[in-house]
Amino acid sequence: MSDKPLNRGPHDIGGEAAGPIDTTDHGMKFWERQANALRSTLGANGITCVDELRRAAEDLGDEYRGLQYFEITTRALRTVLLEKSIFSEEELKAKMAEIRARFNVPDEMESPIKAKAR
Amino acid sequence: MSNPNFDYYARAKQEHGHDHNHDHDDHAPVNEHDNGPPSDYEIMSRAMQELLEEKGLITAEQVRRRMELFDEEFPYRGSRVIARAWTDPAFKARLLADGRAACAEMDIVLESERLIAVENTPDVHNVIVCTLCSCYPRALLGMPPTWYKSRNYRSRVVFEPRTVLHEFGTVLPDHVTVRVHDSNADMRYVVIPMRPEGTEGWSEEQLAEILTRDALVGVTVPRIGR
Numbered sequence: 001m002s003d004k005p006l007n008r009g010p011h012d013i014g015g016e017a018a019g020p021i022d023t024t025d026h027g028m029k030f031w032e033r034q035a036n037a038l039r040s041t042l043g044a045n046g047i048t049c050v051d052e053l054r055r056a057a058e059d060l061g062d063e064y065r066g067l068q069y070f071e072i073t074t075r076a077l078r079t080v081l082l083e084k085s086i087f088s089e090e091e092l093k094a095k096m097a098e099i100r101a102r103f104n105v106p107d108e109m110e111s112p113i114k115a116k117a118r
Numbered sequence: 119m120s121n122p123n124f125d126y127y128a129r130a131k132q133e134h135g136h137d138h139n140h141d142h143d144d145h146a147p148v149n150e151h152d153n154g155p156p157s158d159y160e161i162m163s164r165a166m167q168e169l170l171e172e173k174g175l176i177t178a179e180q181v182r183r184r185m186e187l188f189d190e191e192f193p194y195r196g197s198r199v200i201a202r203a204w205t206d207p208a209f210k211a212r213l214l215a216d217g218r219a220a221c222a223e224m225d226i227v228l229e230s231e232r233l234i235a236v237e238n239t240p241d242v243h244n245v246i247v248c249t250l251c252s253c254y255p256r257a258l259l260g261m262p263p264t265w266y267k268s269r270n271y272r273s274r275v276v277f278e279p280r281t282v283l284h285e286f287g288t289v290l291p292d293h294v295t296v297r298v299h300d301s302n303a304d305m306r307y308v309v310i311p312m313r314p315e316g317t318e319g320w321s322e323e324q325l326a327e328i329l330t331r332d333a334l335v336g337v338t339v340p341r342i343g344r
Contacts, residue, residue, distance in 0.1 A: 014249025014300065018273040021285050023337075025263035031160035036261065037184035038167050041176050043229075044184070050303045054251060069252065069267045071159045078162060087169045095165035096158075103156060 010064035011057065032070040039077055052080045193260030195226050196308060197329035201322040203235070204313045210237075217308065221258070228257045230306045236299060237310040238339075243290050245283065245336030246299045246307040247275045253301035255308050259331050266335065276300065286337040309336040316342050 028036070042048045056076035057064070064072060081087060156164075170176045199221060203210035213220035217233030233255060236244040248254060249272050254262040265271050275282045279296045283289070290296065299307045311333045317325060332338040 011250050013269060013273045014247075014276045016273040018270040021265050021268060021270045021274070021282060023265055023286050025265065027264070028261060031156065031163060033185050033188070034167070034181070035159075035163040036188065037181045038163060038170075038176075040184045040188070041180045042170070045176060045180070047170075047175055054303060057251070070163075074159045074163045074166075077166060081166060081170075086173065086175065087166075091169060092162070092165055095169055096161050099161050099165050099168070100156075 009058045010061055028070075035070050035074050035077075039073060042077070047084075047086070048077070048080050053077060056080050056083075188256070188261055192257055193331065194326075195221075195224075196255065196258035196331070196334045197326040198322070199224060199226065199258065200308070200310055200329050200334060201325035203310055204317075204325055205322055210310070213310070226257060228255065228306070230255070231304040232306070233258075234299070234305060234307050235310050236297070236307055238312045238336075240312070241293065242295045242297060243283075243336065243339075244297050244299060244307075244309045245275060245279055246301060246309060247272060248301040249273075249276055250300075250302065253303055253306060255306040258308055259334060263331065283337060286332065288338050309334050311336075311340050314340055314342055 039048070039053065043050065053073065053076045056079040057072050059079070060067070060072065060075060063075075067075070078092070082089060082092075167176070167178075167181060171178055199213070202224070203213050209220065209223075212223070213235045214237065217235045218228050218231075220235075221228055221233065230253075236246075238244055246254075247266075252262050252267045254266060256262070271282065276298050279298050280290065283296070301307055311329070313325070314328070317328070328340040328342060330338065330340070333340045
């Protein structure tokens, strides 16, 4: 059952042997809710469609296995928006640096985020 | 079904002194809090939203509203639809014939092309999965629970459904046929469970209370006085 034909993508796991199921719903973290709402809004606004995003996720190949669900969807969204030239890689990089800097509050403020990061 | 260790909701009730009259608790998950510094993915997602806002393609209000719909509205629709199917045979027939059109009667617009309702009977039990990703009737049930998206559920439920159902505390008689339905991007499923004995005369609102998300996915069956 675990012998995968070559044409099966990393997402195509139906029928594979696997371990017991954690039947508790752990809900979603805030950023996951934001990521989900962003994806859903883009669909509703006609900017992306589910098939494009699915293809970009499946193209992750070996990386797919090591990523969590919303990490996969976020990566897929990035791929599709770059492909559509909605923003460039440089723009995204710069915006990410800007956001990262926002979390860098001065030390004297005793940021719990920074304390945890250390 | 008789093993409380497998029943998330039973456990949650014991732990939190759950009040049955409290709105919605059996339908929406409790979200986990974010811990620690933001991950690269969180920053990436936030950055993409801000760039899209700056370019005028979306607004923060649209994203906020979507989040609200997923949290406050979508999780409570499926139970209302199935409660109506339980009380109105003509509606149930329409739901089985064309799920999308029947939901539209209740002002519910679904995100996928097709919704297929599958009915449990004394001889057939249905359970839904998306082996390829996480296709799920979100506009009816909200976001899929963690386990629905998990590798273990997606891999196993298609070839050993009885064992998987047992992990959810659901044990079916041997003569019952188990049908597993694999969803995709254009086609979603919802289960119409069997209406339990002892619910005669109940209102749609009362019935909706026992129609939990897990019962509509088919990993559990509705029970009175859970």
